[in-house]
Amino acid sequence: MLQALTLEDLTSFCIRRGFFFPSGRIYGGLRGFFDYGPLGAELRREILDDWWYYFVRRREDVVGIHGCIITHPRTWEASGHLESFFDYLVTCSRCGRDFRADHLLEDAGVKVVELTAEEISRLIREKGVRCPECGGELSEPVPFNLMFTTYVGPKRTRASEAYLRPETAQLIFLNFKDVYYASRLKLPFGIAQVGKVFRNEISPRNFLFRLREFEQMEIEYFVNPRKMDDCPLFKDVADMEVQLLTAERQEKGLEEPLRITLEEAWEEGLISCKWHAYWIGESLRWLERIGISLERIRVREHVKTELAHYAIQTFDIEYNFPFMGWKEIEGVSNRGDYDLRRHQQYSGKDLAVEDDGEKVLPHVIEPSFGLERIILAALADAYTLIKGRPVLSLHPRIAPVKVAVFPIVNKPDFTRKAREVYHMVKEHYTAIYDEKGTIGKRYFKADEIGVPLAITIDGKTLEDDTVTVRFRDTREQIRVHTSQLIQKIREILENWHHHTTRKT
């Protein structure tokens, strides 16, 4: 492990090798926005594709949708985002700190429910609320909203205001009834979606960790509220041992998670229902599948104060980053029937569905992955030093480049053959070709960007048409005849655990 790996090192590495670039960099960059470079774009696709395969295509009970980014404004009234996203900020005139006006008023014993700026201003004066840090005087409240506003149509009027979605989930709820009829699925079933979301964060930071534009991969899994513990799939994950940090332990000041199987956790009532436990398990299995070490993953329950307005119970799936400790990369929430109930209320449409002869408004379990955070965790997890040099030990399933092809020397006989092999491989796998510098340097450069296999054309190739195949993590080599090369690569990549030094 590279202990010295800092976020700055990783950021610089990602820019240097073309995973990510600060967006609008030639103009100085835009805070909270990053563009994917060539390697990042490939990495993103691999992760996205595998997620979609694992959670949608492979399953019989989940279908996908792809919703709009600009959404009907009423959506966010119903979801509660306008309310709870629209807050007032007051600034201390002495020390300059910002505070949420509603928090200060609540501390002062005021019951805060949808106040206007004038009311907040009046209450602050009446109650004599001052800066909790230094006692300084507070500014007039300034509204801020975490949603990006835009205007639909030619006029910028209040009526034409719309928002860029701050979460993909709502599009699933809006389409719930249509999907239900069109797909002819019965409860329990899930709707998955991948897409961009936008949050006008006050202070984006930490490279990919807090962005203003990012991508979510989400499932809303709908269950009959009376059958939340009726989960026939539970056996798939029951024996998985997880590191579980409950709200209760946190409230006692304990940082050490329990090591417990999901079945035990459910039996002890630590998880809201069996379906909730199941989706925690499935999530972890997928993270492991793309190569993230479960040793560095824990499942932390939200304590009451951090629970979202819609949630019955939420678990953060956290990764232990070497440079910033435990941070959320995914959330698995029990949203109850909050969203469907609210949309039913605001739209006047009946969103209940049939199950066993009764009409029910389903409850929802929501696994919600932040793509960029998954990528950050995958990169941090894969970044290792092997014999003193950086190697990105990405699982071949997500590695942006699968194969590198080199001529042993930069001579026409070798380069001609090497390019021939390169083009043959490229038909099947993402591949790069390199003839510059020494063979050692080329191996190391390929290792650095996580290429699992390197193929070299040498003197022997010209005699018998065999090439060497070198393994990234062990540096071992085998010889393969070019006629069997593609098949051999497939075999190796599909059984990668035999060829890696990684414990996972």
Add this chain to the structure above:
RNA sequence: GCGGCCGUAGCCUAGCCCGGUAUGGCGCCGGCCCCCCGCGCCGGAGGACCCGGGUUCGAAUCCCGGCGGCCGCACCA
């Protein structure tokens, strides 16, 4: 958003605090070596120093503003 530190070629870095047109490394380009694991040999191209303004005969170097980065505070539905 506030405070501290910072912003030099694709990347890292010296110089900046004692103002006078910029140091080194990596990478890159060309050539030599049938070179299997990053220090091989020869040659070469890249920067007016984040942007804008000011002070000055003259600024990367001082001052102001903006943008961006890191750390801390706040925020993180």
